[in-house]
Amino acid sequence: MSKDNQILEELTSKEYEHGWSVNYEADEAPTGLNEDIIRWISAKKEEPEWLLEWRLKAFRTWQSMTEPQWANVHYPKIDLQSLKYYSAPKQSKKPKNLNEVDPELIAIYERLGISLNEQKRLQGIAIDAVLDSVSVATTFKDTLGKLGIVFCSFSEAVKEHPELIKKYLGSVVPMTDNYYAALNSAVFSDGSFCYIPKGVRCPMELSTYFRINAANTGQFERTLIVAEDESYVSYLEGCTAPQRDENQLHAAVVEIYAGAHAQVKYSTVQNWFPGDKEGKGGIYNFVTKRGICAGDHSKISWTQVETGSAVTWKYPSCILKGDYSVGEFYSVAVTNNYQQADTGTKMIHIGKNTKSRIVSKGISAGKSQNSYRGQVQVMKRADNARNFSQCDSLLMGDRCGAHTFPYIDINNPTAKVEHEATTSKIGEDQIFYCNQRGIATEDAVALIVNGYAKEVLNQLPMEFAVEAQKLLALTLEGSVG
Amino acid sequence: MLSIKNLHASIEGNEILRGINLEVKAGEVHAIMGPNGSGKSTLASVLAGREEYEVTEGEVIFQGKDLLELAPEDRAREGVFLAFQYPVEIPGVSSTNFLRTALNQVREYRGQEPLDAVKFLSLMKEKMALVEIDQKLLSRSLNEGFSGGEKKRNEIFQMAMLEPVLSILDETDSGLDIDALRIVSNGVNKLKSDKTATIVVTHYQRLLDYIVPDYVHVLYKGRIVKSGTKELALELEEKGYDWIKEEVDSAATV
Numbered sequence: 018m019s020k021d022n023q024i025l026e027e028l029t030s031k032e033y034e035h036g037w038s039v040n041y042e043a044d045e046a047p048t049g050l051n052e053d054i055i056r057w058i059s060a061k062k063e064e065p066e067w068l069l070e071w072r073l074k075a076f077r078t079w080q081s082m083t084e085p086q087w088a089n090v091h092y093p094k095i096d097l098q099s100l101k102y103y104s105a106p107k108q109s110k111k112p113k114n115l116n117e118v119d120p121e122l123i124a125i126y127e128r129l130g131i132s133l134n135e136q137k138r139l140q141g142i143a144i145d146a147v148l149d150s151v152s153v154a155t156t157f158k159d160t161l162g163k164l165g166i167v168f169c170s171f172s173e174a175v176k177e178h179p180e181l182i183k184k185y186l187g188s189v190v191p192m193t194d195n196y197y198a199a200l201n202s203a204v205f206s207d208g209s210f211c212y213i214p215k216g217v218r219c220p221m222e223l224s225t226y227f228r229i230n231a232a233n234t235g236q237f238e239r240t241l242i243v244a245e246d247e248s249y250v251s252y253l254e255g256c257t258a259p260q261r262d263e264n265q266l267h268a269a270v271v272e273i274y275a276g277a278h279a280q281v282k283y284s285t286v287q288n289w290f291p292g293d294k295e296g297k298g299g300i301y302n303f304v305t306k307r308g309i310c311a312g313d314h315s316k317i318s319w320t321q322v323e324t325g326s327a328v329t330w331k332y333p334s335c336i337l338k339g340d341y342s343v344g345e346f347y348s349v350a351v352t353n354n355y356q357q358a359d360t361g362t363k364m365i366h367i368g369k370n371t372k373s374r375i376v377s378k379g380i381s382a383g384k385s386q387n388s389y390r391g392q393v394q395v396m397k398r399a400d401n402a403r404n405f406s407q408c409d410s411l412l413m414g415d416r417c418g419a420h421t422f423p424y425i426d427i428n429n430p431t432a433k434v435e436h437e438a439t440t441s442k443i444g445e446d447q448i449f450y451c452n453q454r455g456i457a458t459e460d461a462v463a464l465i466v467n468g469y470a471k472e473v474l475n476q477l478p479m480e481f482a483v484e485a486q487k488l489l490a491l492t493l494e495g496s497v498g
Numbered sequence: 499m500l501s502i503k504n505l506h507a508s509i510e511g512n513e514i515l516r517g518i519n520l521e522v523k524a525g526e527v528h529a530i531m532g533p534n535g536s537g538k539s540t541l542a543s544v545l546a547g548r549e550e551y552e553v554t555e556g557e558v559i560f561q562g563k564d565l566l567e568l569a570p571e572d573r574a575r576e577g578v579f580l581a582f583q584y585p586v587e588i589p590g591v592s593s594t595n596f597l598r599t600a601l602n603q604v605r606e607y608r609g610q611e612p613l614d615a616v617k618f619l620s621l622m623k624e625k626m627a628l629v630e631i632d633q634k635l636l637s638r639s640l641n642e643g644f645s646g647g648e649k650k651r652n653e654i655f656q657m658a659m660l661e662p663v664l665s666i667l668d669e670t671d672s673g674l675d676i677d678a679l680r681i682v683s684n685g686v687n688k689l690k691s692d693k694t695a696t697i698v699v700t701h702y703q704r705l706l707d708y709i710v711p712d713y714v715h716v717l718y719k720g721r722i723v724k725s726g727t728k729e730l731a732l733e734l735e736e737k738g739y740d741w742i743k744e745e746v747d748s749a750a751t752v
């Protein structure tokens with residue numbers, strides 16, 4: 018047996034760090050999925066009639082849709098009737114501010130290393146914490162409020178800013194967009210809403226932290242970010258889930274709207290439970306993320322570090338409608354053991370002089386499968402559209418797979434589209450070289466992998482970048498040596 | 499310091515080292531010469547702990563410890579340094595970052611505090627001067643796009659940073675022009691002390707004009723077939739290896 022195989026045999030990924038769960042009294046929807054459940058959720062959330070109708074319309078469309086099969090992922094059919102579509106920790110009354118939030122819930126986040134205490138927080142990050150189906154706390158609301166920035170849970174936004182929700186909900190990802198987006202539209206529970214008024218530069222990172230705690234519960238969050246003309250916001254999303262044998266479903270929708278000269282930077286560090294070494298359990302992560310550069314000179318930049326989930330199906334995309342608008346996608350997706358990831362992006366060039374840049378770094382170890390799927394579409398009137406795509410794959414061992422599926426569709430002769438792809442193997446000689454300088458194998462792998470992913474990690478806000486580096490190392494721990 | 503006794507090693511079933519005996523004391527410089535393919539790099543790799551090579555017989559004692567029992571990183575931390583014949587490239591990892599990780603792991607092993615960024619930088623500056631290496635090179639990805647000479651110089655720079663007890667230089671002279679050779683050799687000489695030892699693997703006498711060996715050994719077909727002082731290197735320069743090969747090969751057929 019070659020050394021490569023031998024070391025892979027010893028593959029013992031470090032136990033998932035966030036694999037604990039907490040018992041709290043929960044307010045849950047009955048198991049199953051039907052119109053009554055949707056009415057139940059909507060009533061629970063005291064939603065206006067129009068939103069219930071919107072949900073029901075999505076549900077009826079969804080019923081006529083079938084699950085997409087084109088992704089390079091394999092998993093047993095999910096029994097959507099066996100899930101619960103709403104679970105919320107019971108709080109005696111709706112908390113008006115942070116001080117009224119149940120300390121037990123705050124403690125859950127403390128345990129994840131996320132302090133919701135504004136004093137304790139590092140300056141510069143406001144957090145919306147979502148537990149199962151509801152948002153439990155949002156920090157720094159007042160500070161942001163003074164600038165006219167709205168950052169709150171989606172449910173709250175429905176009540177407080179119905180005109181904005183009505184205007185933008187489903188405007189970027191239509192409810193009928195795809196199977197999972199339609200399902201989300203029907204049953205979405207909570208999520209975050211950000212609104213940055215014209216000309217305002219959001220002074221801190223806005224961050225949402227999603228945690229699945231309850232068993233047999235799907236999490237269907239909905240995020241909507243609206244950046245008016247000449248505004249700027251950087252938004253971070255983090256997530257964890259307990260370790261459970263059965264698979265849990267996560268199907269989120271994120272919509273971003275950017276007005277003229279507005280810039281939105283969206284960063285994700287995805288750390289859902291990936292399943293155990295044998296491939297048991299883990300989160301099915303079927304996410305639709307899309308942004309529209311509606312105004313001229315606007316820019317949307319997606320950065321994602323995908324380390325978790327058993328199955329990932331996710332393609333953060335940009336519709337470059339405004340002239341001179343820019344879309345970016347920076348991604349690191351790492352898979353180990355039996356994880357499967359099919360992820361990438363879509364850049365749709367509609368406006369003139371639009372530019373897009375795609376940097377995708379896949380890392381596969383164990384028996385995992387890692388696919389990049391990207392589409393670059395240049396429409397007829399998109400004169401001088403530019404795209405550059407770089408898709409690299411790094412393999413650790415010879416039992417994993419890396420796949421690249423680029424789709425290019427050009428309808429304007431002035432377009433310039435470049436695509437580069439590389440596949441490399443993490444070399445024993447690289448590891449030995451590090452060893453020879455006194456660096457242990459685990460650290461050598463971390464060093465090499467972080468070096469490989471550097472261009473993407475550099476896009477993350479500082480605090481997140483450090484976190485992401487650690488996560489990469491953790492995910493690959495034991496995969497070599 | 500280093501005692502190699504009857505060392506046999508093979509790779510994929512081929513025996514490459516076939517009974518090496520070598521004693522190296524603190525303060526000494528040993529040169530290992532020999533024709534291509536004789537096993538010089540293999541010996542260096544086995545000492546450094548490369549796992550592809552299987553040691554089938556013999557022992558190596560380094561400062562009282564069984565070297566062959568130690569993991570490669572622990573050998574390095576104990577003070578064994580190998581300047582590679584072909585240094586590898588690590589994209590996206592700067593020399594600085596790489597060395598800081600290495601140095602702090604070595605220090606941790608030795609029970610020393612990690613160096614903070616400021617101290618690390620000043621140590622770097624000091625050692626950079628020693629091998630006349632440009633700081634720009636050190637902020638680039640490790641060895642990526644380095645010229646042959648830059649790679650070798652960087653190896654010696656790393657050696658200077660890690661302050662090893664036993665340094666093994668595997669053909670560090672190849673790819674160096676005469677100026678670089680002088681600079682690198684000067685660096686190596688400055689790092690020598692009566693507590694350290696150096697093994698230089700080379701084809702050419704010219705390196706030994708700068709790094710003067712106490713002993714010269716000729717490795718051929720996995721054995722040390724001749725040992726002597728620096729005069730032996732001069733003789734080899736003049737006469738080549740054929741006479742030694744003949745000596746050995748005819749002895750073997752008798």
Ligand SMILES: Nc1ncnc2c1ncn2[C@@H]1O[C@H](COP(=O)(O)OP(=O)(O)O)[C@@H](O)[C@H]1O
Nearest residue numbers: 509510512514533534535536537538539540541
């Ligand atoms: N991976 C390997 N598999 C098979 N043979 C090898 C391998 N590596 C080295 N060898 C052989 O071992 C012998 C010694 O090689 P090496 O130690 O590199 O020699 P030197 O450094 O003296 O030129 C050569 O015959 C070479 O072909």
Ligand SMILES: [Mg+2]
Nearest residue numbers: 538539583669
């Ligand atoms: Mg050699």
